[in-house]
Amino acid sequence: MGDFDSGPQGTRCIKRPAYHRGGRTPENPPGNPPARRVFVAIAAAILGVALILLVLWEGFETIVLPRRVTRRFRLTRFFYRRTWLLWVAMARALVSAQHQDTCLSFFGPLSLLVLLSIWAMALMVGFALLQLATGSALLTHDGSSGFLTDLYLSGTTFFTLGIGDVVPRSTVSRLLVVVESGMGFGFLALVIGYLPGLNQSFARREISISLLDARAGSPPSASEILHRHGHEHGMEALRLLLKEWENWAAEFLEAHLSYPMLAYFRSQHDNQSWLGALTAVLDTSALVMVGVEGACQRQAELTFAMARHAVVDLSLVFNTRLREPGQDRLPPERLALLRSQLAADGVILRGGEESDEKLSQLRWLYEPYVDTLAGYFHISVPSWIAAEHRADNWQTSVWDRHVGATKPVGGAKGKPGEHFKG
Numbered sequence: 001m002g003d004f005d006s007g008p009q010g011t012r013c014i015k016r017p018a019y020h021r022g023g024r025t026p027e028n029p030p031g032n033p034p035a036r037r038v039f040v041a042i043a044a045a046i047l048g049v050a051l052i053l054l055v056l057w058e059g060f061e062t063i064v065l066p067r068r069v070t071r072r073f074r075l076t077r078f079f080y081r082r083t084w085l086l087w088v089a090m091a092r093a094l095v096s097a098q099h100q101d102t103c104l105s106f107f108g109p110l111s112l113l114v115l116l117s118i119w120a121m122a123l124m125v126g127f128a129l130l131q132l133a134t135g136s137a138l139l140t141h142d143g144s145s146g147f148l149t150d151l152y153l154s155g156t157t158f159f160t161l162g163i164g165d166v167v168p169r170s171t172v173s174r175l176l177v178v179v180e181s182g183m184g185f186g187f188l189a190l191v192i193g194y195l196p197g198l199n200q201s202f203a204r205r206e207i208s209i210s211l212l213d214a215r216a217g218s219p220p221s222a223s224e225i226l227h228r229h230g231h232e233h234g235m236e237a238l239r240l241l242l243k244e245w246e247n248w249a250a251e252f253l254e255a256h257l258s259y260p261m262l263a264y265f266r267s268q269h270d271n272q273s274w275l276g277a278l279t280a281v282l283d284t285s286a287l288v289m290v291g292v293e294g295a296c297q298r299q300a301e302l303t304f305a306m307a308r309h310a311v312v313d314l315s316l317v318f319n320t321r322l323r324e325p326g327q328d329r330l331p332p333e334r335l336a337l338l339r340s341q342l343a344a345d346g347v348i349l350r351g352g353e354e355s356d357e358k359l360s361q362l363r364w365l366y367e368p369y370v371d372t373l374a375g376y377f378h379i380s381v382p383s384w385i386a387a388e389h390r391a392d393n394w395q396t397s398v399w400d401r402h403v404g405a406t407k408p409v410g411g412a413k414g415k416p417g418e419h420f421k422g
Helices: 018-023 034-064 075-096 099-104 105-132 145-158 171-211 221-226 233-258 260-264 275-289 296-318 332-344 353-377 398-402
Strands: 004-006 013-015 137-142 167-168
Touching: 018 221, 018 398, 034 105, 034 137, 075 167, 075 260, 105 145, 105 260, 137 145, 137 233, 145 167, 145 171, 145 233, 167 233, 171 233, 171 260, 171 275, 221 233, 221 332, 221 353, 233 260, 233 275, 275 296, 275 332, 275 353, 296 353, 332 353
Parallel strands: none
Antiparallel strands: 004 013, 137 167
């Protein structure tokens, strides 16, 4: 009940509304004092602006900026590292070892879609908070109001739906709708232009890896590269191959520094990978630098430098902790076997303590980085010496198993030139 005041004759009573008590006004109903409303408005405005600027800056660094970001903490990097570790743990716990690589291959595309969805949702929430900060000056058909209504308007505006069931009333609210609508158009245009470019970078990377199948085996190895170039004019073909991979390593480095998420995209075949191919080329370049008769040592040095640059910078981008290889990939007895196999193919690898020491030093320049990246991405590092009688990818098919073929087309091993003989 309100208070009653007597008139001059004591017979006229005026009921004072309850919200007049304590100085409250209709604009300040009970339970919502001015200080609280101002605090909520200021907090919503600060949080909304911060959220919008954070997403815009992360999107600029991730999509638009064509260079590596040296800042130690980035939300996008944090998102990828945490979700990747979670995805790997899930694959190990729920998927058989035979299908784990297939499960891990889903992470790259799915994580990109999730990241873009998070950015879009964060922008919508940011503009909804700004609408809340302006007092939710909205006109609705059912008279509803509140943050959920602000979020609904923000969503329909961001995706330019134009339903019209929620209309802004104030000038500031209308301005926010215009700005968000333009930002939604820009976001969609950026995504439409970004995804094809990302797919093209992935395709260019995989073309060279696929071409390496017939030149280095699957998985590729240094012994197989030299074995298949032991024929006449083979050293010139090897020089051209190393030249191509020098260019590939440079393009790979630039693409993966600009778009690090490409590293999570795995190759089409389980026995192929960008890291495996890069390691095989580094191994081959190291052997040629140590001394292969007739080979172009200068080109091997250039390819080695570019390929090592790529693995070192990728280790820095993903902030992987450098570690020593757990197992020696080329112990002395395996090196001796490699020399004897290459000599049988007509490829003479220089021997002696000095050559062995030089090879060891060259390996130390890249193998720790390769091993670290292999552990992080869960990719197998290829051996220096190819496995006996392993068929290339082009030599096998499902049809061969259906018709009961006893051996693949061509021979994976043998003298130079036998690789393409039936």
